Amino acid sequence: MDSIIGVKYNGGVVIAADSNNARSILVYQHNLDKISQIAPNAILGLSGPNADLVSFSEYISKNLKLYSLSNPGQDLSTKAIASFCRNTLAVALRKGPYQVQTLLGGWDVSPSTEDGEGSMYFLDYMGSLQKVNYGIQGYASNFALSVLDREWREGLTKEEAIKIIDNCINVLDTRFLISQPTFTIKSASKDGVKVEREVVAKYGVERNN
Template sequence: EKCRGSPPPPPPCRESSKSHCCSTMDTVLGIKGDGFTMIVADRTSARSIMVFNQAEDKITELDSHKIIGQSGPQCDTANFAEYIQKNMTLYELNNDMKLSTFATANFMRRQLATALRKGPYQTNILLGGYDEGAGASLYFLDLYSALTPVNFGAHGYASNFCLSIFDREYKEGMSVEEAKAVIDKCIAELHTRFLISQPNFLIKIVDKDGVRVMEA
């Protein structure tokens, strides 16, 4: 449900409903380890045949212990991330408590589902967070408002190359170094096999100490 006193969500990008290619060309990867969640995204901002820059940050910090990696047109990803982020802050101010990662995932899913029959946001999301007691978690959401907790996930054409690597290499209780090694294999595979050039990647980790950036 919407937080008390929250404004209506911003309208989705009108152009985004015309083509699905914008979201599939982005790469977003996620993996859950022992007490942390790692989310990775490419840094290329492009449209049609034009590359705008290769230093885009597609991983938004919702609060001190929650991050989302998004694929999709920039208008939809920016609008949706900001709407969720500000409503989480409003909820905390109204109730003197933060939303859990589970509650945040379901709030995001509700907003995607509500918009689905009106003007869908063309954004696919991996949500990573850390909660005291519950520990680290990773949630997979898509533009059709599907939601499920996962140990690893991928959005975009990259899923064709990376899911098999995750399936083979993932194990329970991975350390940060082990998870980073799996991500490195995924990035190497994309650089070798993927038609689209994605030279730069950004890695963010969320754990009990908060969010930090790791060198790709």
Template sequence: MECVFGLVGDGFVIVASDTSAVNSILVHKTNEDKIMKLDSHKLVAASGESGDRVQFTEYIQKNVALYQFRNGIPLTTAAAANFTRGELATALRKNPYMVNILLAGYDKETGPSLYYIDYIATLHKVDRGAFGYGSYFCLSMMDRHYHSGMSVEEAVELVDKCITEIQSRLVVAPPNFVIKIVDRDGAREYAWRESVKDTPTAQPEALGV
């Protein structure tokens, strides 16, 4: 029941994701961060098979860093999105990655941007986007309440509405979400929305063993 969504505001992009690591009917973690920082001004939020998601996003992160190391300049957000799309397209004909991506970034020349990239290498620049079962509710909420030039406060309020809708509508809803933002000051974590916290595994002596 993964949920990843994001939107472009006035000078920033905000992305949010659930933090549940699940396999079939089992929940392994409720604090898995699915939004990776590509570089100082880029974020990639991913959903899909856990192994593919981690491996592919790390592969993109390292190659973006390698390009900057070799050339002395970072990739633009559009260039990083096209590189990501190219790698997915290449893998599609060999051993596909089951991963869907929202790539957010901020460039001095063009400002904030958000790119939608799915597992079959479809690429679109969007103002708002979502993946997962929660997208049914997020997209409808954003269609109703989103407008261009939103402030950070308005965007966070809309994100919270989406999270509330997901948690009240989905039969098996993820309890926790992480929210991150990227603007001219860089990419950073904004907040966590927690209803369940992971607790350390009880030690044998605590169980009276």
């Protein structure tokens, strides 16, 4: 029942995730962070059982840290991180699958633009990988994917990308049967990873950082 929403903009990516930690008919908490910083300029939004969310995100982040320590000054690109995540999921599929659906977003230095560029990848637990400009994991796609189809365009600013995320959250708040009252929004850009805001959708309240 998790909702992960991602939008690429000119110079980075924005990913939002609901903060519910639930199982069956019971909600344990409304402040679970489902967006992990796995590299200095990369974030991973995860949907799935809490145990798999934690184990998969920690496995990826620790291995990326090990790589950076073993190869100083040679940080992996977002594409390389996506390939490593895909391989990890594919290998686990034949052993003990990670039941996670993910959106990976990151920022990389680009020779064509001074500010670099963002990129986003859609991965599922079967090991499928696709580069996308926007994406949604979870039942939220039934309601909010049309919003992304209509409103995304090339050259978005961060503010415009966050506005699209807000519109998606508003649609879920109105139409989705499952209550997801809190969302966390994070961005990855040349300035690193930043928590943009926490949205209490049910009451229309925003807590800006």
